Structure formats: C-alpha cells, structure tokens
Amino acid sequence: MGKAWKEHGLHEGWAGLILCMMWEESRGTESKWSGYLAALPSKFDTPMFWGEEDLQELQGTAVVGKIGRDEAERNYHEKVAPAIKSRPDLFPEDNLSKFFSLERYHIMGSRILSRSFHVEQWKGEHSEDQEKDDDSGAGNSSAMDIDPADGAGPAGDVPAVENEEADAEELHLEADEDDEDDEDHEDPADVAMVPMADMLNARFESENAKLFYEERELRMVSTKPIKAGEEIWNTYGDPPNSDLLRRYGHVDVVPLRPPLSGLGNPGDVVEVPADLVVSAVSEKVKYDLQDRVDWWLEEADDDVFVFHTDCELPEEFISFTRLLLLPKDEWEKTAKKSKLPKPKVDRDVLDVASQVLEKRLTDYPTTVEEDEHLFASDAFGRLSLNKKHAVIVRLGEKRILQGALKDVRNKLQAFAGAAKKRGREEDKGGKGKKARR
Numbered sequence: 001m002g003k004a005w006k007e008h009g010l011h012e013g014w015a016g017l018i019l020c021m022m023w024e025e026s027r028g029t030e031s032k033w034s035g036y037l038a039a040l041p042s043k044f045d046t047p048m049f050w051g052e053e054d055l056q057e058l059q060g061t062a063v064v065g066k067i068g069r070d071e072a073e074r075n076y077h078e079k080v081a082p083a084i085k086s087r088p089d090l091f092p093e094d095n096l097s098k099f100f101s102l103e104r105y106h107i108m109g110s111r112i113l114s115r116s117f118h119v120e121q122w123k124g125e126h127s128e129d130q131e132k133d134d135d136s137g138a139g140n141s142s143a144m145d146i147d148p149a150d151g152a153g154p155a156g157d158v159p160a161v162e163n164e165e166a167d168a169e170e171l172h173l174e175a176d177e178d179d180e181d182d183e184d185h186e187d188p189a190d191v192a193m194v195p196m197a198d199m200l201n202a203r204f205e206s207e208n209a210k211l212f213y214e215e216r217e218l219r220m221v222s223t224k225p226i227k228a229g230e231e232i233w234n235t236y237g238d239p240p241n242s243d244l245l246r247r248y249g250h251v252d253v254v255p256l257r258p259p260l261s262g263l264g265n266p267g268d269v270v271e272v273p274a275d276l277v278v279s280a281v282s283e284k285v286k287y288d289l290q291d292r293v294d295w296w297l298e299e300a301d302d303d304v305f306v307f308h309t310d311c312e313l314p315e316e317f318i319s320f321t322r323l324l325l326l327p328k329d330e331w332e333k334t335a336k337k338s339k340l341p342k343p344k345v346d347r348d349v350l351d352v353a354s355q356v357l358e359k360r361l362t363d364y365p366t367t368v369e370e371d372e373h374l375f376a377s378d379a380f381g382r383l384s385l386n387k388k389h390a391v392i393v394r395l396g397e398k399r400i401l402q403g404a405l406k407d408v409r410n411k412l413q414a415f416a417g418a419a420k421k422r423g424r425e426e427d428k429g430g431k432g433k434k435a436r437r
C-alpha cells in the first residue's frame, strides 16, 4: 500500500474505496469498470439525502443517530480532498467538479453501502494482472485486490449445493454485519463490490439464492426451486426497517407474527438506552447508582438494550435493572463474584420497565395509535415515499415498545392480583385464628 495513501488516511474506512470508485468513473470508458459504474444508481431514497422536514419524521428511531453524514463529510474534507489536491496528475483540475465533488462522494458511499459484500480473507495468490493493478498506485486499487487483514467468517448455514461447492464460502451483503460501530472503522479490504451479484433484491425470509465464492470464482446459486417469472431474492441478513432504510432506502412490509399483528418487518428492533433505566431506578432508591453502572459497563458493556418483535424484556435489561435495585449487601456480593444478576422479573423490575417503556415512547413525535391510524388510512397512500418509509420505521419500533409495555402491565396486574389474593387469605386465616382463640 502506497505511503501517501496511508498518510492521507485512505487505508482505513471507506474513504479510499470511494476515491478509487470516483477515479475509475472519471476515466470513462478507459476504466474496465465503466459498464458497471454506469449501471449503478446516482439517486437514492436513503435518509442521507433527505431534507430536514423528512428527517424530523424519523425522530426517536435508530436511524437518526446512524446516518453519518457529518462523519462522511469530515472524511471527504480531511482525507479525500487533500489527497486529490496532492496528485493533479491523477485528478486533473477540469475533472474535479464533475467526478470528485462532495456530492459524488456521497453517491459513491451510498453505492457501497447498498451494494457491497463482506468478503472473506483472500487466501489465494495474486494473479499477474492483480499484481499489476496493485502496483499502479493509489487510484488503481480496489477492495478485492487489497490483502485483507482479518476476514470475516461466512454467515449462517451453508445451504446444500453440488459437491464441488462444498468448500465454497458464502459471500454476504454488508448488512449481515452488525455495523453498530459504523463503516469508518471497517477494514476496506473486507468490503467488495461484486458486479452482477448485487443485482438481486431481498425481502424478509424470502431468500432463494446465495452468493458463494471459491478461490477464483464467484457463483450465485439458487437454494430453492424458482419458477419462471418468480423473483430471485438474495438475503441482506433480514435487518430491521431502520437499517434497511438507512442502507438501502427501502423497508420490508410483510405479515407480522404474534404477539404483533398487521403488516411490518418481523426483524424490527427498538433500542432502549440504559440511561432510561438509571433515571427510573434513581427515582425509587436513595443510594448512588454510579458504582453499579460502572461495574455493569465493565462486565456487560451494554449501554443500549435491544427489544425484538417478540416484545419480551431482553435478559440484559432485566439483569441490569435488578443490579440497580439490589440491596446494598447483595450488590456487594454480586460485585465480588463478578456475576451478573439472573434475568428474573419481579414486581420492582416490572415497575421500572413500565416507566422506561412509557418514557421511551415519548421520544417519537406521534403516538402509536396516531401512526396505526395513518398507516391504515387513504392519506398514507398520498404521502411522499420518504414520509411513508418514516411512518413504517417508527411504527415498527413503537409497536414493539407498546407490545412490551402491554406484557409488563399484564404481569404487574397478575402480581397485584396474586398479592390481593394472598392478603385476603391471610385476613381469613387471621380472623379464623381470632375466632378460635
């Protein structure tokens, strides 16, 4: 890897890959990728390109904090623009506004975000052609040519394919990865554009084809019989709608499963920050919670709890809430043993959970009832695509919160009912004894 490449920080994150793609595009038909690049879209429905008014509609959802526009622009100004300026031989002045603008940078970034594959470590030898490419300087590199550092393992089960493919690895679209820690920390060698393989759409649990690669060959293989005229679906890892929208600009709307009903994405999630639990508990107890919080972050490292469409309280959420509620002596014992509290719900945990869920629901500008009503109305059909997507994403999150809240309230009622019954029995028992005395 060239020294200058590293000095400009182009070896980390996506900036270098984006610059390569912009450079290839600037070469027009001289680039061996020109046909491919010309077939890629330049318009995206992802929130990266939304105006302020549409973004407001996503308030409260996991999308808002993850768009990464500022970070991308910082990379452009701090890494890419200085690199471009330093090599007028590669990036001539009259090409700059057409091919190397900030706008083109965002477009290339979005092409990668929506179309790249996460590749396995390249174990084969480089062919002569590849070596030539590698040697020809920063602008001629590509993700497939770079020696990867630590390759990611294949995702999921390898479906039964013909014998000769037994050793093939699955190549999965980037969304399979938990990209919480964002693209900027990614090793660019793990990210590859794969022309043709990126033609396929995906829908929740609809996959009937998968991409495999052997040492020198990529193969898209059907994994189920596909009738003539049927769509061939790849998988993007069935992410929640918040991620589908952020990365691809579309959402999944299919039948939901109990306890939820209606249409949405069964892969949806909602994030609940641990801070909300700390606030709710601190209203109930007099002691300081900081030691417990610090201990939790050391031991479990979860500052956000992820709720799924089963609407259950996540085990980590219960364990953390119990930790904060432990009497002093038990907390000291727990800290000594370095063992997280068992995820067992009791009245106090449910009380806290109900407060937390109610509070989390107020992060959204509209209520779940308002969105359900809008989603089912004719007015929904008249909304712009962005607004429709925003309603579907935030409704999906709110349904989980509401489902979890309903379950918590039912359990609280059951506790209250059981306590009343116990009280009545004790009363009866007490009176009985008195009477006997």
Ligand SMILES: C[S@@+](CC[C@H](N)C(=O)[O-])C[C@H]1O[C@@H](n2cnc3c(N)ncnc32)[C@H](O)[C@@H]1O
Binding pocket: 041, 114, 115, 198, 199, 200, 201, 202, 203, 247, 248, 249, 250, 251
């Ligand atoms: C890997 S590409 C798939 C090929 C794409 N259809 C194309 O024509 O270039 C991913 C993009 O396809 C579109 N897409 C994939 N699955 C979709 C779906 N279920 N509904 C709507 N759009 C979808 C989204 O725009 C997404 O950004």
